[in-house]
Amino acid sequence: MTVRGGWGDGTLTEIQPGKWAYRLPPYVGRKQSTFPAANKTAAKKIARKLLEEAYQRKSNPNQGDTPTFNQLCDHTLGQYRDRSTLVKMRSHLKTAREAFGDVPADKITADMFIQWERSARLRVSDQSAYSYSKSVRIVFNAAVRRGVILKSPAALVKNPYPRPGVINPFERMDEVEAVARELPAVWRALPVFVCTTGLRVEEWAALERSDIRDNSIYVNKRWTNRAFKHGTKNGDPERIVPLHPLAAAALDAHPKRIDTKLLFPRPEGDYLNMEYWARDIWTPAFKAAGVAYRRPKEMRHTFATWSLSGNCNTWTLSKVMGTSVENIERTYGRWIPGSESVLFAAMDLFVERSVAK
Numbered sequence: 001m002t003v004r005g006g007w008g009d010g011t012l013t014e015i016q017p018g019k020w021a022y023r024l025p026p027y028v029g030r031k032q033s034t035f036p037a038a039n040k041t042a043a044k045k046i047a048r049k050l051l052e053e054a055y056q057r058k059s060n061p062n063q064g065d066t067p068t069f070n071q072l073c074d075h076t077l078g079q080y081r082d083r084s085t086l087v088k089m090r091s092h093l094k095t096a097r098e099a100f101g102d103v104p105a106d107k108i109t110a111d112m113f114i115q116w117e118r119s120a121r122l123r124v125s126d127q128s129a130y131s132y133s134k135s136v137r138i139v140f141n142a143a144v145r146r147g148v149i150l151k152s153p154a155a156l157v158k159n160p161y162p163r164p165g166v167i168n169p170f171e172r173m174d175e176v177e178a179v180a181r182e183l184p185a186v187w188r189a190l191p192v193f194v195c196t197t198g199l200r201v202e203e204w205a206a207l208e209r210s211d212i213r214d215n216s217i218y219v220n221k222r223w224t225n226r227a228f229k230h231g232t233k234n235g236d237p238e239r240i241v242p243l244h245p246l247a248a249a250a251l252d253a254h255p256k257r258i259d260t261k262l263l264f265p266r267p268e269g270d271y272l273n274m275e276y277w278a279r280d281i282w283t284p285a286f287k288a289a290g291v292a293y294r295r296p297k298e299m300r301h302t303f304a305t306w307s308l309s310g311n312c313n314t315w316t317l318s319k320v321m322g323t324s325v326e327n328i329e330r331t332y333g334r335w336i337p338g339s340e341s342v343l344f345a346a347m348d349l350f351v352e353r354s355v356a357k
Contacts, residue, residue, distance in 0.1 A: 012047045014040070022047040024054050025147075055150045067148055069100035069108060069139075075146075076139045084225035092135035095120055105149050113153045126162035133159045164331040168294055169302035170195060175291045176302070180250075182285035186257075189250035190264055191299060196244035198303030198321045200233065201296050205272050207263045212251070217241040219322070223271045232322050239322045304328065308335040 010025040015034070020043040023032045033050055037043035067075070073093050080086045099116045100108055113136075121129040137159065140152035170176050173192075180191040194204055197217060206223035220238040222229045232239050251263075260269035266277070278296055286293045294302075300321070307317050308328075314336065318325045329336065 010047065010051060012040075012043060014043070020046075022050055024051060052150065055147075066104040066106045067143075068102050068104055070097055070102060072105050072139050072143050072148065073097055076142045079142075082227070082229070084227035084229065087225050087227075088131075089135055089138075092132045093139065095123075095132060096136045105143055108153050110153045110155075110157060114157055117157070125165070127165060130159060130162045167301040167305075167331065168292075168298055169305045170294060170298065175289075178289040178291055179285050182288040183281065185255050186267070187264060187281065189254040192250040193247045194299035195302045195306075196247045197241050198300050198307075199241065200300055200322075201274065202229075202233075204264060205274065208261045209263055210261065212243065212263070215243045215248070217243055226271075226273070228271075234322055236322070241320055301332075304332050305335045308332055 011023045013021045013023075015021045018036055018038065019034065020037050021032055021034045022043075031054070035043075035046055037046055073096075077086060077089060077093075080089065096116060099119075100112070103112075117129070117133055120132050124132070133154070137152065137154045140149070140154055143149045144152055173195075176191045176195050180188050183190065190204070199207070199217070199219065200222070202222040202224040203219050206221045206228065207217070207219075208221075211218045211220070218238055218240055219232055220230065222231075222233065231237050254263075257265070257269070262269070262271065264272065266272050274296070282296060283293065304317060304321065308314075314325050314328045318328050321328070
């Protein structure tokens with residue numbers, strides 16, 4: 001019988017009744033020891049002690065001091081080649097580096113991590129706190145894999161997925177059209193197009209004219225954090241989104257540019273700088289139209305809420321939007337129709353059957 005104590009803990013095997021063999025994990029030498037133990041619980045305690053002793057021998061001063069948290073971060077960041085991921089990780093690790101920076105990795109305790117995480121949650125949104133904690137855990141887990149520390153201080157601390165934030169979709173199509181009329185001609189088709197197709201900001205920002213054909217949109221690239229990425233956000237190489245007639249009509253009136261392949265470029269013909277575009281182009285259009293402001297991502301939320309209000313099933317919507325059914329239900333649950341009627345119908349059916357008996 002082989003008992004694996006967990007990721008990176010080595011292998012514990014009962015070779016005969018009352019006798020056990022334990023092989024250390026690769027980062028501390030792969031040495032095997034045998035010892036007597038009455039049961040599996042006792043054997044695990046002995047194996048754990050052997051692992052800790054081996055780790056202490058490996059971490060003696062002759063082999064160099066334990067790296068600091070800053071050094072762990074630098075090593076982990078050095079493994080990333082994608083620019084946008086690197087920028088995101090650096091941002092997420094900033095507050096933790098301020099808290100733990102020069103502290104040796106093996107001196108960071110679970111209590112220290114919990115205190116930092118609580119402090120972060122008081123200063124930023126739930127979503128940001130979740131992302132910060134996740135990035136720090138990536139650094140600790142990488143250190144465990146390398147054998148720098150025996151166990152992550154965050155191993156037993158939960159990082160629950162945050163509740164969805166407040167969304168503010170458009171209420172009516174005339175609001176969408178009013179904002180569209182106030183946009184420059186090169187982006188006038190955008191609100192109706194995105195509100196009826198549900199593309200993410202990074203997806204429509206990278207969309208090319210050749211991606212629209214056969215009454216469908218072929219989503220296979222993104223422009224995010226000023227970097228180009230192939231594939232979709234969930235890892236698929238491509239997602240096909242049906243082109244709504246209203247979106248097709250908006251594109252028919254869209255200016256055709258021959259100096260760029262992008263569908264919604266900046267005036268110079270290259271990818272949008274979303275920060276400046278949202279501030280200098282998108283926001284003023286709402287003020288001019290007299291419509292309550294919505295963030296660019298609210299166009300995607302509008303597509304989801306309108307589809308659900310029209311009784312689209314969540315599986316179809318998740319497929320078109322490139323997300324999970326769980327995420328659809330968590331984010332847009334209050335727009336899913338029929339819950340009360342289904343509940344009442346089930347209750348009425350039970351009552352009818354009980355009376356019949």
